[in-house]
Amino acid sequence: MHGGLPIKHALLLLTALLSATLVAGAQAHNMADGDAAFVAGNAGAAVFPFIYLGAKHMVTGYDHLLFLAGVVFFLSRPGQVIQYVTLFAIGHSITLIAGVLANIQVNAYLIDAIIALSVVYKALENMGALQRLGRWHPDTRLAVLVFGLFHGFGLATSLQELELHPDGLVINLISFNVGVEIGQIIALSLIVAAFSVWRRQPSFENTAFISNAALMCAGFVLLIYQLTAWQFAS
Amino acid sequence: MGQQQTRRNLAVAISAAFIAAIAIFVAIILPAEFGRDPLGTGRVLGLSGVSETTADALDAQLEFHKTDEVEFILEPFQSLEYKYLMDEGNGLVYSWSADGELYFDLHAENITVEDYEESYAEGDAARDMGVYQAAFNGMHGWFWENRGFETVTLRFKTSGFYVNATEFRGGGSSDRSPAPVFDN
Numbered sequence: 001m002h003g004g005l006p007i008k009h010a011l012l013l014l015t016a017l018l019s020a021t022l023v024a025g026a027q028a029h030n031m032a033d034g035d036a037a038f039v040a041g042n043a044g045a046a047v048f049p050f051i052y053l054g055a056k057h058m059v060t061g062y063d064h065l066l067f068l069a070g071v072v073f074f075l076s077r078p079g080q081v082i083q084y085v086t087l088f089a090i091g092h093s094i095t096l097i098a099g100v101l102a103n104i105q106v107n108a109y110l111i112d113a114i115i116a117l118s119v120v121y122k123a124l125e126n127m128g129a130l131q132r133l134g135r136w137h138p139d140t141r142l143a144v145l146v147f148g149l150f151h152g153f154g155l156a157t158s159l160q161e162l163e164l165h166p167d168g169l170v171i172n173l174i175s176f177n178v179g180v181e182i183g184q185i186i187a188l189s190l191i192v193a194a195f196s197v198w199r200r201q202p203s204f205e206n207t208a209f210i211s212n213a214a215l216m217c218a219g220f221v222l223l224i225y226q227l228t229a230w231q232f233a234s
Numbered sequence: 235m236g237q238q239q240t241r242r243n244l245a246v247a248i249s250a251a252f253i254a255a256i257a258i259f260v261a262i263i264l265p266a267e268f269g270r271d272p273l274g275t276g277r278v279l280g281l282s283g284v285s286e287t288t289a290d291a292l293d294a295q296l297e298f299h300k301t302d303e304v305e306f307i308l309e310p311f312q313s314l315e316y317k318y319l320m321d322e323g324n325g326l327v328y329s330w331s332a333d334g335e336l337y338f339d340l341h342a343e344n345i346t347v348e349d350y351e352e353s354y355a356e357g358d359a360a361r362d363m364g365v366y367q368a369a370f371n372g373m374h375g376w377f378w379e380n381r382g383f384e385t386v387t388l389r390f391k392t393s394g395f396y397v398n399a400t401e402f403r404g405g406g407s408s409d410r411s412p413a414p415v416f417d418n
Contacts, residue, residue: 124248128244129244129248210247213251216251217250217258220254221263223255224256224259225263228259228264228268229267
């Protein structure tokens with residue numbers, strides 16, 4: 001009787017992950033049309049609208065959320081969560097601000113493909129694949145920081161597509177970044193709360209492996225999606 | 235042996251995740267997002283064309299298609315207004331041309347909200363043309379004023395989806411009913 005439970009849990013999680021991927025995939029994680037129109041028509045500093053846009057971008061950004069879910073999967077102590085998430089925040093803030101200010105143009109599809117790879121990587125790490133398959137052990141903290149840099153480039157490209165007005169650029173950019181962090185805190189508190197409930201279930205140990213396989217599957221779907229979209233666009 | 239077992243589990247899980255990802259992509263996302271349906275699953279699930287955005291290109295209209303052509307004489311410092319009764323979403327194509335410069339104001343008055351007016355373009359010109367779409371139910375049209383010392387003849391043509399037209403001039407108004415392009 002108990003044996004059937006982990007598989008049921010895993011199936012539920014897999015369905016949830018995939019439907020989230022599919023629903024969100026429909027918009028390819030760009031800014032919604034109305035928001036894009038607002039940014040394109042905006043000149044001068046607009047602190048709160050940009051905080052809102054940043055938070056919305058993070059909360060509805062399934063690729064960032066999947067990665068964060070992978071990062072906090074085995075982190076049960078609040079201190080650890082804060083440490084890893086701070087590293088991620090430092091990473092993406094650096095490239096978000098530098099990318100927009102220095103007007104660094106990166107291919108949006110390729111950067112989103114790397115973000116998808118970060119989900120695959122995190123799932124592999126959680127499955128213990130990196131300790132077992134290779135001799136080389138990557139530092140998990142360093143990995144979060146480095147992938148944070150790529151996520152920041154992703155944020156920067158989606159912001160640059162909107163042709164930001166130079167008036168108030170720095171203030172708007174910082175506001176957007178603050179919004180991203182607020183959105184991340186909102187999303188993380190939900191994710192961490194859900195995981196802490198789940199972690200107390202006896203089935204957690206059994207389902208952790210297969211759940212990360214599902215997470216990896218979602219990462220692969222995103223990766224193939226972005227590479228195909230890139231081929232279609234070019 | 236345990237080491238061997240976990241290694242095999244890993245290999246199976248990673249391969250399964252990758253194969254599942256390809257299957258989901260080919261069967262569901264490719265037809266829904268990219269309009270390609272190699273397995274026919276998009277047709278079976280009704281996903282084909284989910285992402286097609288024909289709605290942006292086509293804007294079907296319920297009102298009869300009408301054309302209107304008028305000529306106005308504006309003596310120095312005379313003005314007039316010519317407006318169409320249009321429902322929200324109705325569109326028209328317009329052109330006007332005058333043999334002298336006129337002040338113009340393209341604007342609309344909402345008939346459901348009292349005192350709600352919106353101006354879309356104003357300035358001094360001898361000609362203008364464009365495509366106009368009514369943002370709300372109301373009277374949509376032009377105000378012209380001759381601010382020069384010569385009499386100006388203004389020729390005005392539209393084709394579009396409106397109920398009727400009203401000319402406001404010198405405190406009075408007169409309605410016109412442009413004919414539909416097809417009678418039936």
